[in-house]
């Protein structure tokens with residue numbers, strides 16, 4: 001393809017893993033950013049990134065109305081270089097203005113790197129003439145490219161529920177994401193319970209590398225994750241809500257056990273995180289609205305529940321001390337591209 005460079009706008013929705021990715025595969029090209037474990041996520045409706053990539057006289061990156069420099073900008077420009085190379089485009093890469101808006105908190109454990117790198121990949125591919133529309137093969141190709149920017153971004157190309165297989169090939173050719181059957185008839189919600197403001201201290205990339213190198217639980221985490229992935233997919237297909245919730249909590253707590261056993265310890269939670277988890281469990285045991293918790297590299301709690309119980313559960317959790325906000329989020333749509 002490789003047409004003249006043009007401005008392109010992409011929207012990608014964030015996603016939260018029900019079965020977690022934590023750790024990169026060792027012994028292969030780090031540029032490929034291959035995960036050590038597969039993962040399964042729900043794409044989120046409101047939480048999304050909108051990114052525009054347009055030709056410019058110099059590279060620049062603007063996020064939420066502010067000029068960004070340093071490492072986050074360097075990662076964006078390196079990703080543009082990577083996409084230009086992967087697309088076998090000829091000549092030097094054109095300089096670009098990347099203007100992005102995160103409709104979610106950045107670097108706070110709500111997967112801004114997922115929506116951010118998915119949107120950047122799609123918009124840059126549009127700008128470089130590497131994608132005109134997001135048909136199935138294009139989406140799959142862009143998912144693999146997005147993964148090289150951030151592992152979780154590979155899942156944000158699709159809406160609904162998405163599975164990312166780790167694969168075993170050294171070239172990453174079998175590390176693929178695919179959408180799972182539509183959740184529409186089986187209406188679920190994810191309550192995003194905010195327990196803090198601001199960014200995390202240790203980013204996911206550095207945190208998971210530290211776990212790989214120092215956590216004695218890391219080998220067990222990797223070894224046991226394939227079974228969780230299959231169990232979660234089976235539960236999703238069978239619409240077995242409690243089975244899905246059970247494996248989702250197990251994956252989350254196993255990941256946090258691995259994080260806690262890292263040296264120095266990775267503790268992403270605060271007091272309110274624990275209070276919310278306890279509240280969800282107490283309600284479940286007491287015959288209240290049923291929710292299952294998960295939490296990522298950040299202090300917020302995400303609670304999976306049935307749509308009809310979401311308002312009651314959200315109201316209970318909003319009353320827990322230390323909770324700032326509870327968002328009721330439906331499964332989100334596919335990522336999209338607009339050439340302008």
Ligand code: ADP
Nearest residue numbers: 072100106107108109110111112113116203204
């Ligand atoms: P999160 O839990 O938000 O995914 P990570 O530590 O995985 O946190 O990644 C946060 C990093 O992702 C940011 O520091 C920045 O480098 C990158 N990022 C976030 N949003 C965007 C965006 N819209 N465009 C490009 N990069 C982004």
Ligand code: DP6
Nearest residue numbers: 017020021150151152204205296297
């Ligand atoms: C805890 O995808 O942010 O959210 O590939 O280094 O960018 P990089 O890591 P990232 O890791 C996500 C970790 C997690 C779990 C998950 O989303 O699966």
Ligand code: CO
Nearest residue numbers: 111113114204
């Ligand atoms: Co991330």
